[in-house]
Amino acid sequence: MSDWLPSLQTATPQEGFELAILLARKGVGYTQPSEDVRKKLRPVYEENADSLTLASQVIATHFQTVAAANNYWK
Amino acid sequence: MSDWLPSLQTATPQEGFELAILLARKGVGYTQPSEDVRKKLRPVYEENADSLTLASQVIATHFQTVAAANNYWK
Amino acid sequence: MSDWLPSLQTATPQEGFELAILLARKGVGYTQPSEDVRKKLRPVYEENADSLTLASQVIATHFQTVAAANNYWK
Amino acid sequence: MSDWLPSLQTATPQEGFELAILLARKGVGYTQPSEDVRKKLRPVYEENADSLTLASQVIATHFQTVAAANNYWK
Amino acid sequence: MSDWLPSLQTATPQEGFELAILLARKGVGYTQPSEDVRKKLRPVYEENADSLTLASQVIATHFQTVAAANNYWK
Amino acid sequence: MSDWLPSLQTATPQEGFELAILLARKGVGYTQPSEDVRKKLRPVYEENADSLTLASQVIATHFQTVAAANNYWK
Numbered sequence: 417m418s419d420w421l422p423s424l425q426t427a428t429p430q431e432g433f434e435l436a437i438l439l440a441r442k443g444v445g446y447t448q449p450s451e452d453v454r455k456k457l458r459p460v461y462e463e464n465a466d467s468l469t470l471a472s473q474v475i476a477t478h479f480q481t482v483a484a485a486n487n488y489w490k
Numbered sequence: 491m492s493d494w495l496p497s498l499q500t501a502t503p504q505e506g507f508e509l510a511i512l513l514a515r516k517g518v519g520y521t522q523p524s525e526d527v528r529k530k531l532r533p534v535y536e537e538n539a540d541s542l543t544l545a546s547q548v549i550a551t552h553f554q555t556v557a558a559a560n561n562y563w564k
Numbered sequence: 565m566s567d568w569l570p571s572l573q574t575a576t577p578q579e580g581f582e583l584a585i586l587l588a589r590k591g592v593g594y595t596q597p598s599e600d601v602r603k604k605l606r607p608v609y610e611e612n613a614d615s616l617t618l619a620s621q622v623i624a625t626h627f628q629t630v631a632a633a634n635n636y637w638k
Numbered sequence: 639m640s641d642w643l644p645s646l647q648t649a650t651p652q653e654g655f656e657l658a659i660l661l662a663r664k665g666v667g668y669t670q671p672s673e674d675v676r677k678k679l680r681p682v683y684e685e686n687a688d689s690l691t692l693a694s695q696v697i698a699t700h701f702q703t704v705a706a707a708n709n710y711w712k
Numbered sequence: 713m714s715d716w717l718p719s720l721q722t723a724t725p726q727e728g729f730e731l732a733i734l735l736a737r738k739g740v741g742y743t744q745p746s747e748d749v750r751k752k753l754r755p756v757y758e759e760n761a762d763s764l765t766l767a768s769q770v771i772a773t774h775f776q777t778v779a780a781a782n783n784y785w786k
Numbered sequence: 787m788s789d790w791l792p793s794l795q796t797a798t799p800q801e802g803f804e805l806a807i808l809l810a811r812k813g814v815g816y817t818q819p820s821e822d823v824r825k826k827l828r829p830v831y832e833e834n835a836d837s838l839t840l841a842s843q844v845i846a847t848h849f850q851t852v853a854a855a856n857n858y859w860k
Contacts, residue, residue, distance in 0.1 A: 421800040424858050430495040433513070437520050439803070439849065443842030446807050448832050461835035462522050465535035469544045470839045472517030476551035477846035479513065485858035488498050488559035504569040507587070511594050536596050539609035543618045546591030550625035553587065562572050562633035578643040581661070585668050610670050613683035617692045620665030624699035627661065636646050636707035652717040655735070659742050684744050687757035691766045694739030698773035701735065710720050710781035726791040729809070733816050758818050761831035765840045768813030772847035775809065784794050784855035 424485035432486055436478035443474065498559035506560055510552035517548065572633035580634055584626035591622065646707035654708055658700035665696065720781035728782055732774035739770065794855035802856055806848035813844065 420442065426432040448454055461467035483489075494516065500506040522528055535541035557563075568590065574580040596602055609615035631637075642664065648654040670676055683689035705711075716738065722728040744750055757763035779785075790812065796802040818824055831837035853859075 419800065421803055422798070424799050424853065425860075428496070429498050430493065433495055433516065434520075437517075440842055440846065442803065443807075443845040444838045446804075446845075447841045448838055453833060457833070457835040457838070461839070463527060463531070464835075465531040465538075466541055466544060467836055467839065468518045468522055468531070469535070469541065469548060470836060470843070471521045472514055472548045473544070473551065474839060474842045474846050475517040475520075476514065476548050476555075477843065477850060480551060480555045481846075481850045481853050483498065483555050483559060485853060485860075490499075490559075502570070503572050504567065507569055507590065508594075511591075537601060537605070539605040539612075540615055540618060542592045542596055542605070543609070543615065543622060545595045546588055546622045547618070547625065549591040549594075550588065550622050550629075554625060554629040557572065557629050557633060564573075564633075576644070577646050578641065581643055581664065582668075585665075611675060611679070613679040613686075614689055614692060616666045616670055616679070617683070617689065617696060619669045620662055620696045621692070621699065623665040623668075624662065624696050624703075628699060628703040631646065631703050631707060638647075638707075650718070651720050652715060655717055655738065656742075659739075685749060685753070687753040687760075688763055688766060690740045690744055690753070691757070691763065691770060693743045694736055694770045695766070695773065697739040697742075698736065698770050698777075702773060702777040705720065705777050705781060712721075712781075724792070725794050726789060729791055729812065730816075733813075759823060759827070761827040761834075762837055762840060764814045764818055764824075764827070765831070765837065765844060767817045768810055768844045769840070769847065771813040771816075772810065772844050772851075776847060776851040779794065779851050779855060786795075786855075 424482055426482065426486060426489075429483070429486075429489050432482040432489070433475075433479055436475050436482050439478040439482075440471065440474040498556055500556065500560060500563075503557070503560075503563050506556040506563070507549075507553055510549050510556050513552040513556075514545065514548040572630055574630065574634060574637075577631070577634075577637050580630040580637070581623070581627055584623050584630050587626040587630075588619065588622040646704055648704065648708060648711075651705070651708075651711050654704040654711070655697070655701055658697050658704050661700040661704075662693065662696040720778055722778065722782060725779070725782075725785050728778040728785070729771075729775055732771050732778050735774040735778075736767065736770040794852055796852065796856060796859075799853070799856075799859050802852040802859070803845075803849055806845050806852050809848040809852075810841065810844040 426435055500509055574583055648657055722731055796805055
């Protein structure tokens with residue numbers, strides 16, 4: 417994997433949220449390295465309410481980490 | 491995405507809870523950007539007890555973050 | 565929504581646990597605002613072991629937040 | 639409900655773990671107040687591996703709270 | 713139950729991880745005290761990918777607690 | 787098990803993320819020690835969207851721990 421995570425610091429909460437999304441997707445990417453397979457799966461979870469909620473839960477856990485890392489952008 | 495998350499600070503715990511709901515929904519929105527698809531899915535999870543509980547779990551995780559960010563509104 | 569969450573402070577751990585239950589239920593309430601639908605769903609999850617455990621998990625996450633907010637009632 | 643949670647303080651980590659179990663069960667108890675229904679459900683989750691793991695997850699979240707409340711019994 | 717959890721302190725992170733596994737299993741053990749039933753269930757979750765991931769999630773939550781208890785073995 | 791976890795300290799957030807992945811996999815490895823069985827299960831979860839999201843959730847919980855252990859690499 418290239419150097420994709422140099423820091424947890426972000427300028428704004430929104431950037432922090434978008435970093436949390438990247439972290440959530442990287443967790444999937446490291447587990448299933450094939451982009452083709454991931455693309456094939458997208459329509460499965462994109463149109464499933466519980467799958468989308470589970471994805472949002474992973475983002476929430478990472479956002480908790482990133483927010484603490486940035487002292488909540490106070 | 492527009493500038494939707496300028497800060498985690500809220501005046502009251504209730505506003506903090508409502509921000510947590512926004513964060514939970516944005517996690518779904520970034521994962522499934524199509525509002526039409528999301529609208530189509532609403533009746534599926536809105537009438538399913540476990541789906542509603544999963545949604546409440548995501549809100550709980552975000553509320554934990556927002557509450558810490560606001561020093562629990564002490 | 566009315567002003568239902570003025571503070572996270574409670575006098576005792578038990579009141580804190582009961583506030584966590586309120587928070588968990590409000591997460592469902594904001595997601596499914598119709599009380600009729602929620603009433604219709606009650607028998608579904610009330611008699612399902614895993615649904616009850618999932619509900620207890622949401623309460624546990626909120627209780628973690630409320631306990632920290634009250635410095636663990638030390 | 640009677641006064642069942644006067645404090646989060648316990649003398650030992652094991653007592654803290656057993657308090658976490660009580661909290662997890664109370665989350666179910668407040669959601670399904672009928673002891674008869676809860677007894678009826680016991681054989682369902684007691685003999686299901688994933689149900690037991692979900693129950694252990696709720697205990698883990700509460701134990702995290704109780705451990706922090708007791709400064710990890712240092 | 714015997715005195716199985718005298719302390720959360722461990723000499724190394726690996727011992728801390730193994731304590732987290734013990735805690736996760738004790739959560740199941742307190743919920744299903746019968747070793748025979750637990751043995752009967754082992755082949756069910758041992759050969760199911762999602763069951764193994766759920767078990768790993770419980771360990772992750774307990775490891776978070778044990779790591780904090782040991783100030784991350786700094 | 788060999789000495790696989792001497793420390794939680796890592797030089798960069800990315801190394802911390804990769805340590806979180808190792809921790810998540812070790813949680814599965816301790817629960818199902820047979821590498822043959824784990825290999826047999828790989829195609830099952832590798833091609834299932836929700837299984838991949840659950841795996842990403844375990845990584846997110848461990849990353850939260852590792853990030854705190856490294857004071858967020860500030």
